[in-house]
Amino acid sequence: MHKSCGIVFNEGITAIKNVIISIDQTLLEIKPWKLIVGTAASVILFQYVRRIWRASERPIYSRFRSKVFSAICLLPPIRKKLEKELGDARQKIFHEIHKCDNTGLFIRILPENGLDNAEIISIAEEYNAMTDIDIAAGKVSGAIYNDQNSKQNDLLSKIFDIYAFSNPLHPDIFPGCRKMEAEIVRIVANLFHGRLECCGTVTSGGTESIVLAMLSYRNYANAKGISEPEILVPVTAHAAFDKAAHLFGMRIRHVPVGNNQKVDIDRMKRAISSDTCVLVGSAPNFPTGTMDDIEQIAQVYSIMRNFLDN
Numbered sequence: 001m002h003k004s005c006g007i008v009f010n011e012g013i014t015a016i017k018n019v020i021i022s023i024d025q026t027l028l029e030i031k032p033w034k035l036i037v038g039t040a041a042s043v044i045l046f047q048y049v050r051r052i053w054r055a056s057e058r059p060i061y062s063r064f065r066s067k068v069f070s071a072i073c074l075l076p077p078i079r080k081k082l083e084k085e086l087g088d089a090r091q092k093i094f095h096e097i098h099k100c101d102n103t104g105l106f107i108r109i110l111p112e113n114g115l116d117n118a119e120i121i122s123i124a125e126e127y128n129a130m131t132d133i134d135i136a137a138g139k140v141s142g143a144i145y146n147d148q149n150s151k152q153n154d155l156l157s158k159i160f161d162i163y164a165f166s167n168p169l170h171p172d173i174f175p176g177c178r179k180m181e182a183e184i185v186r187i188v189a190n191l192f193h194g195r196l197e198c199c200g201t202v203t204s205g206g207t208e209s210i211v212l213a214m215l216s217y218r219n220y221a222n223a224k225g226i227s228e229p230e231i232l233v234p235v236t237a238h239a240a241f242d243k244a245a246h247l248f249g250m251r252i253r254h255v256p257v258g259n260n261q262k263v264d265i266d267r268m269k270r271a272i273s274s275d276t277c278v279l280v281g282s283a284p285n286f287p288t289g290t291m292d293d294i295e296q297i298a299q300v301y302s303i304m305r306n307f308l309d310n
Helices: 002-028 032-054 060-073 076-098 117-128 150-163 175-191 206-223 240-248 265-271 294-309
Strands: 230-234 251-255 276-279
Touching: 060 076, 206 240, 206 276, 230 240, 230 265, 240 251, 251 265, 265 294, 276 294
Parallel strands: 230 251, 230 276
Antiparallel strands: none
């Protein structure tokens, strides 16, 4: 048995050597400049195909179909029909947006003379009355984050009055703002079991927070030698992840969710590549309010992080 395996192995080695000799003989017949040009062209072609392949997570056939559809839409009869439908859609959107404004008047230029306080307050109250949604009764979701409690409103108004004329960009002038930010960051870090070296910054909202986080991951990946970092997100994730990918030249791949509307962990694992720098989970997500399994995602990321660090 061992002898027959050895014979097969030797025959394999001999076959490989013969192939190498054949290739060498073929290359000897090619002029050096042709080899150089051919190699360079092959590398350029490979990079071009790779860039097209990675430009989108959509399958090639789907992208090809979109190109064909776009070309068909350029045909005069079809383009004319599309322009009409787009025009109708714009008009519909315009009327929908402005249906709450009975006047239809807009302030387009600065007035020659400044308005007095009463006039400014009157305009503000007029604009505030445009909606018929009862915000105070909690009839909105995902837009404001307080219960319109009068005691809380009084507190917020007082705090705003104290800090209305402050600028956190200048901690030397407003050290209190810097201290508040540091305390907020540490409180949040402790909530998520952050270590002492854990740091952060206070942002204007969710979109800026996500964008800054993705910037940090991109820079971290670049430092590890990943030139085209990749974000893995559930299809239910916040749109700001797509914005961040666009802004910072990152690739983003959307992972499907299961019947429970939570991200499919197995499919997320399979989607990880050598360029993946961050895994995203929502707690909760915007479309359905379900929470992805953050602990499982963290375990997967822990394994991936060890790979990156090594």
